[in-house]
Amino acid sequence: MAGLFESAGGGGAVLALDELEASILRSLEVQMLELIGPGPGGEGDGSGDPLAALFAEGPSKAPDDPALARLFPDAYGDPARPADEESREAAGEFRRYTELDLRARKREDALQVVRALDGLGGEGGLVNLDAAACLRWLGALNDLRLTLGVRLEVTEDDEQGLYDLPDTDERKPLVMAYLWLGALQESLLEALTD
Template sequence: MAGLFERTRDGGTAIALDEVEADILRSLEVQMLELIGPGPGGDAHEDPLAALFAEGPTEAPADPALARLFPDAYGEPGEAADQQTKAAAGEFRRYTELDLRARKREDALFVVRALDGLGGQGGVLRPEGEERTRWLGALNDLRLTIGARLEVTEEDEQGLYDLPDGDERKPLVMAYLWLGAMQESLLEAMAG
């Protein structure tokens, strides 16, 4: 089936994307790169040693989508944390968020480059080994971001299938559901 991963006869994975699917996925990944931002090292004149020891922020992002991509390591989501929990979460974030952002950027960029390899047309991609993990990460990040924008909860998810065609959220919901199916198909293809 086009737009979903399948297991190949030789035990690998493949996904056939038509031109529209490839364009949509590429556009979503480019938007993800813009959301995450360039990060340290984006300036060619920056000292590489200083970039290596750069510290990240200590506060959670204000944007709900970024907060979903970079959640606090301590405390419960949506609940007010005490000062000690906030301090621990801030300290953890300071030393980990830049690396996490870099990995998410690398995953999204990997998918963009794979799609660019199709030359603006549809085609078949055959991610193997570590490449599949990059695809999973990039698809998961997109799905989390869109879910945050749609304010999806586990209770709401079934209702997404019943949205009327005129609902302005419908295109985003369709992308959210497709990404979930794509992610699931990749996991199934990897499991064999």
């Protein structure tokens, strides 16, 4: 079935994509790279002075963009309640020393997908992934789905309602992408457990 992962054995997976699916997925991942931002030193691939990168400190405040806040949540405090001063300080300290690494990992996950899709030469085809690449793709798909979920304001209570949106609803293309990414993610998990 086009568009879903199948087990390739040995912890790997294979994905058959048509040209449109590959183009949509690549476009979404490029947008994810833009959202995450460049690496240390302003370079998109994160390469630069390795010593400076080792001692670089990240931000101490949560991002203002709700999608970025979902991708880089506070490590302390209850998300359902306003944070007290102690939780804010602890979250800020944790974020300062971990967010750059988390951003780099998310950037590498997205780049893994883009590079694999670029390997198709702008056409559809089979993407063969080894076990390590499967984990990168799983992370990248999860990040895309979380971001689209925030943009669409999806909650657990109304996710079923997404299937019933009329074709005239302007959110329909994003909802279709959100649901497809969920199916991709689920099929990759199943392929990894086969």
